[in-house]
Amino acid sequence: MHDSASDRAAVPLRRRSVVATVGALAALAGAGFAAWRLRPGDGTLGAGVGPEATFWQQTFERPEGGELALAQFRGRRLVLNFWATWCPPCVAELPLLDGFYRAQQARGWAVVGLAIDQPSAVRAFLAQRPLSLPVGLAGFGGSELAKALGNATGGLPYTVVFDRDGAVLQRKMGKLSPDDLAAWAQLPVDASAR
Known part of the structure; x- marks a missing residue:
């Protein structure tokens, strides 16, 4: 050839x-x-397959001891914030979230901080800067929960807002502002009001 x-x-x-x-x-x-x-989709967690289906069954150790069960927040509007002690924007927004929690809990709001960090680092941080809002020790596995809730990049801080029916109303990647929290306070009570 x-x-x-x-x-x-x-x-x-x-x-x-x-x-x-x-x-x-x-x-x-x-x-x-x-x-x-x-x-x-309809934004409601709990009807699908995978991590979303077990969202409300998640439990986390609390820094002060005991357990933080997400099920206790079902039926309330919820701001779920993923943070870490080594993340400067996370640390900067924690006082805003804590203020929102104190101001809005009587109006049916719950705020939960899930720390994606070493438990010892979170405990030391909270000893210096206590928070009123409940904190769960999600550890580095909390990144998977954040991804299941739409955080495709895995960045921090990351915040998800749920209505009383468990529908996702808002997601925010990055540092929160007072304007974000003021807008969330005005969100409808449940998904049917959207």
Whole structure:
């Protein structure tokens, strides 16, 4: 057989074409999976499969001892904040969240801080800067719960607001502002009021 220069040039071109096609298909499959995973729905947790289905059954150790069960907040509007002691924007927003908790709990609001951190670091932090709001020690496994609630990047701080029916009303990646909290205080009581 006789290989011509054009035949030899066509082989790398075909390989590049196949590699590009496979890469494009993989990217499309990944985008499709992400769209399916983060697809909009009714926002209610507990009806699906996976971590969302067991959201309200989650329990966490409390820094002062005892257990923090998310089920105790079911039926209330809930601000769930993921934070860590090593995260400067998290630490900066904690006084705002604590103030919101104290001001809004009589209006049916609950605020929970889930620390994605070492328990010893959280205990030492809270000894210096106590909070009124309940704190759960989620550890680094709390990142998976945050991802199940829409935090695809795993960044902190991350906050999710639920209505009384357990529907997600708002999500916020990054540091909260007083305006965020003021707007949340005005949110409808339940999903049917949206």
